Amino acid sequence: MNEAVVLTPERILEATEDVLRRFGLTKATVVDVARALDVSHGSVYRHFPSKASLRDAVAKRWLDRANEPLCKLAAGDGPAPERLEQWLRTAFTIKQKKVCDDPEMFATYLALAQGAREVVEAYKDKQVDLIAKILSDGVAQGVFEIDNVKATARAVFDATVRYHHPAHAEEWAKPECPSRIDALIALLLRGVRVCKH
Amino acid sequence: MNEAVVLTPERILEATEDVLRRFGLTKATVVDVARALDVSHGSVYRHFPSKASLRDAVAKRWLDRANEPLCKLAAGDGPAPERLEQWLRTAFTIKQKKVCDDPEMFATYLALAQGAREVVEAYKDKQVDLIAKILSDGVAQGVFEIDNVKATARAVFDATVRYHHPAHAEEWAKPECPSRIDALIALLLRGVRVCKH
DNA sequence: TGTCTGACAGATATTGAAATCTGTCAGCGA
């Protein structure tokens, strides 16, 4: 093999995603991943101590990729209410798009995430931090009135669970969904805004 | 058999709940139910056209029983904000208690409900109606300011999904749960209240 | 006449033997 491309965790993750896409979570084996990379499966264990850790790493990659646009939005500096609304709508849209575009792959990643509890927990905490960022910006701008920013960010996250938690994914395609999202966002915005007279 | 107790749907439902409690959903069969009632399984089909319809009926009974206290609360006539808070807390407590008291039975009913989509849909609509009742009471009392009561009731229901939808049941026992519920309820109440100065 | 029974056909679930997979490691080759 002259093209002696070194076997890196990155390449293994790439190959694992491929294998998952082709075979699905239940059928994908470490042997398959090794075969895709043209190495023995023992080599894979040189970089990941177990199949579970490999799966966790794939889950993390996936979640991080999905989170990117939301980080950008939170880091922005427009008026907070618009930004919060935009952030929530983007969060919903990202998930919804994933489900619609490739339901099978989404199911795969969902099952994957179920096993990667710690990774998911960290991801959720990050989401809450992003919301908190926007909320505190709003307080600084004098448009939000919030006792406890951190707790309220968590409450906003909890309140929107229905539209970003995959357990509710099958409801996202329903026709009444958009108007329900509108009502929910309006309610939450009213809950954080300063009283205007 | 001198004690010729007639075979009624009610008795069959009773026996079915017993069988479910003893064997669990996966093991419970129509034959088991018939045996518990000391009749042939053919007789059961005289009252329920299929095993699925029998399961649906059990699910409906269960949901209706769970809903009773909430109906009473919604029908009350105290100040709406307190009543809304009480209603939400009761809704959470009922579910939480079921999970803690008998997780196995809860899992059984959960699986049961997954198959009884129509029944569950009707149950949810009823919940939203109860919330709407309290909200419109609040508007009448001049303490709530709401554009669209029905849509807002739906939004309140959606926002609290995390604490009444069984998909999130495993999170209900966490120690940070109560304070997160407090924050969520506070946020929602602020979202419907009239501005006070 | 109307309810219940019990045998039946097709569908579904169980089981255990065989195949495959995971994770380890001694040793090969560069």
Place this chain on the structure above:
DNA sequence: TCGCTGACAGATTTCAATATCTGTCAGACA
């Protein structure tokens, strides 16, 4: 020396034969 291989043991999954269940119905029984 260091990364990789490939054979291995124990765990897990598959598969097909077997058993059980669902839903029907002709006829018993009251």
